[in-house]
Amino acid sequence: MNLLYTNDRRGQYPQSWYAATADALPPFAPLTGATRADVCIVGGGYTGLSAALHLAEAGVDVALVEAHRVGFGASGRNGGQLGSGQRQDQLTLEKMVGDHAARRMWDLGEDAKATVRDLIDRHNIDCAIKPGVAWAATSTGSYDWMRGYADHMDRAYGYQMQAFAGDDFAQICPSPAYCGGILDMGAAHLHPLKLAQGIARAAHTAGARLFENSTVTRIDEGERVTVHTQTGQIEADHLILATGGYLGGLDGRVAAKVMPINNFIVATDPLGDAAKQVLARDIAVADDLFVVNYFRLSEDGRLLFGGGESYGYRFPSDIRATVRKPLTRIFPHLRTTPLPYAWGGTLSITMKRLPHLERLGRNVLSASGYSGHGVGNAVQAGRFLAEAVQGQSDGFDAFAALPTPSFPGGAALRNPLLVLAMSWFALRDRLGL
Numbered sequence: 001m002n003l004l005y006t007n008d009r010r011g012q013y014p015q016s017w018y019a020a021t022a023d024a025l026p027p028f029a030p031l032t033g034a035t036r037a038d039v040c041i042v043g044g045g046y047t048g049l050s051a052a053l054h055l056a057e058a059g060v061d062v063a064l065v066e067a068h069r070v071g072f073g074a075s076g077r078n079g080g081q082l083g084s085g086q087r088q089d090q091l092t093l094e095k096m097v098g099d100h101a102a103r104r105m106w107d108l109g110e111d112a113k114a115t116v117r118d119l120i121d122r123h124n125i126d127c128a129i130k131p132g133v134a135w136a137a138t139s140t141g142s143y144d145w146m147r148g149y150a151d152h153m154d155r156a157y158g159y160q161m162q163a164f165a166g167d168d169f170a171q172i173c174p175s176p177a178y179c180g181g182i183l184d185m186g187a188a189h190l191h192p193l194k195l196a197q198g199i200a201r202a203a204h205t206a207g208a209r210l211f212e213n214s215t216v217t218r219i220d221e222g223e224r225v226t227v228h229t230q231t232g233q234i235e236a237d238h239l240i241l242a243t244g245g246y247l248g249g250l251d252g253r254v255a256a257k258v259m260p261i262n263n264f265i266v267a268t269d270p271l272g273d274a275a276k277q278v279l280a281r282d283i284a285v286a287d288d289l290f291v292v293n294y295f296r297l298s299e300d301g302r303l304l305f306g307g308g309e310s311y312g313y314r315f316p317s318d319i320r321a322t323v324r325k326p327l328t329r330i331f332p333h334l335r336t337t338p339l340p341y342a343w344g345g346t347l348s349i350t351m352k353r354l355p356h357l358e359r360l361g362r363n364v365l366s367a368s369g370y371s372g373h374g375v376g377n378a379v380q381a382g383r384f385l386a387e388a389v390q391g392q393s394d395g396f397d398a399f400a401a402l403p404t405p406s407f408p409g410g411a412a413l414r415n416p417l418l419v420l421a422m423s424w425f426a427l428r429d430r431l432g433l
Contacts, residue, residue: 003246003260003346004067004215007315011068011213016343017267017298018076018193025197027069028204031211031232037063039389040227040236042216042250044068045075046374047367048242049199050382053119056206058390063234064208065227067215067246071196074244074374077345079265079294079306081133081284082116082188085109087353087373089149090157096352097402104398106157111395112376113188115383116195125198128299132283133187136169136178142288143180150182159186172281177330181285189284189296192375199379216250221361238389241366242382244374245348253360256406258348258369262315265306266323267298267341268334275301278331292372293326303334315344347372350404355381357399365389365396369404 011027013019039055041048044066055062066072086093086105093102120129137143143165150161164172165180172183204210211229220226225239241251245260271278275297279285284296295305307326308316316322319342328335349371350356356369365388367381384395 002248003313004248006313007262007344007346008068008072013069013072013193014077014343014345015341016077016193016265017302017304017341018191020341021191021299022076022193023197025070025201028210028212031065031214031229031234033232035063035209035232035234037061037209037234037236039063039238039240040065040225040234041240041242042219042227043073043242043244043246044070044200044210044212045073045242045244046196046199046378047244047382047385048240049075049196049203050115050119050379051240051242051385052208052210052382053199053203053206054383054386055389056203056208058386060386060390062208063211063236064203065211065214065216065229065234067213069212070200070210071193073246074345074347075196075378076193077265077343078192078347078375079284079286079304080189080192080296080375081286081294082113082129082190082375083133083373084113084159084184084187086377087371091149091152103157106159108380108395108398109376112380113186115380116376117188119199119202119379120195123198123202125195125202127191127194127198129188129190130282131185131188132183132281133189134172134181134183134283134285136173136175136181136285136287138177138179138288140179146180146182146288172283173279173285174277175330176332178287183283187284190375191299195375219250221364225363238363238365240385240389241360241364242368242385244368244370244378245346247348247368251360251366254356254358254366254368257404258350258356259407260313260346260348262310262344262346263306263372264308264310264315264319264323264342264344265304266320266327266339268303268305269338269340270301271297271303272301275303277333278303287330291326293330295330303331305330319344347374351407352403352405354402354404355399356404357381357384357396358404359388359400367399
């Protein structure tokens with residue numbers, strides 16, 4: 001089963017609020033015939049587009065192929081949160097890799113946010129970026145841990161997060177599900193598809209050749225790499241695989257370590273003055289559940305709410321009903337509010353919830369597995385891939401050195417085993433365990 005086509009229409013963005021409000025970016029032509037390039041990139045999400053832009057700005061001849069449209073996958077469908085650090089918190093990282101490496105990961109996370117902001121500023125990308133992401137606690141024990149974590153980040157890293165208990169947090173997010181949280185004003189939220197389209201436009205302007213509706217059918221590796229599509233082929237010195245959760249059978253070397261999962265978002269009608277009943281400040285929120293609920297207000301005052309996951313290949317038949325369950329738990333007063341937009345997306349995760357960057361061969365690089373933290377990680381990874389191709393690999397090597405164990409069962413059995421494990425953790429969320 002090919003995830004590129006299982007849940008979506010060929011060559012079209014999903015019917016999301018993002019697609020409805022994004023720029024009318026003219027399509028790039030499909031690849032036809034044979035061509036050459038210094039670097040061929042497979043995948044037109046944040047990773048591939050960022051790599052293409054940074055390579056083109058360095059004067060490298062780069063060609064990118066995308067099976068659908070640029071920003072078609074998770075890059076154009078996500079919750080739009082540009083978080084700090086990595087997907088794992090710093091205390092977990094300190095235990096996992098030690099204090100020194102954890103500090104390096106934190107610094108790289110700060111660099112990732114700066115990389116995104118730099119591209120936005122340099123290329124005048126209008127993606128409605130705004131500061132502020134809160135982490136909401138669903139129990140007093142969780143809030144106590146968060147407050148301690150904020151203290152640790154201040155003492156050990158000199159980074160400020162503000163803790164809000166009980167009624168103080170309710171003044172920001174009046175949900176009965178939360179009893180406190182911490183607010184990170186160094187993080188941000190934005191329109192993810194506009195960001196992807198803006199990077200694509202900048203890459204094209206810089207000289208990168210972008211080909212849409214160009215599905216890769218085969219890759220031949222050797223002294224040079226040849227990437228075949230249904231209507232053409234590209235011969236290149238270097239290959240970058242930047243396909244995220246859509247890698248599928250294209251390269252089995254990554255499949256055992258990087259797993260696709262599906263996540264879902266809805267958008268309400270504009271809430272008007274009632275928007276203050278969900279968020280009194282224009283920030284984004286993610287909570288502490290294993291199956292995370294995340295939300296923010298759109299530029300036109302809608303609630304964009306993400307919740308629910310699926311671990312099979314197909315989206316549920318009724319995405320609205322899937323997301324309305326957690327939406328109603330967080331905001332009971334919205335149980336009957338209209339949901340004119342509902343969409344799903346496929347992202348990639350790793351066992352350790354850290355990015356997986358790997359040198360698959362002398363001239364083949366791969367980056368994926370951002371585990372829900374991809375707005376910053378993926379854009380930064382694209383830059384690191386571009387640098388590694390040019391022989392400057394410090395950033396790439398830092399992530400490549402992280403432990404990335406294979407999923408139990410390997411590529412063949414990872415999916416059914418993951419379904420069992422994830423279903424158990426989701427049940428714990430529902431039972432409040």
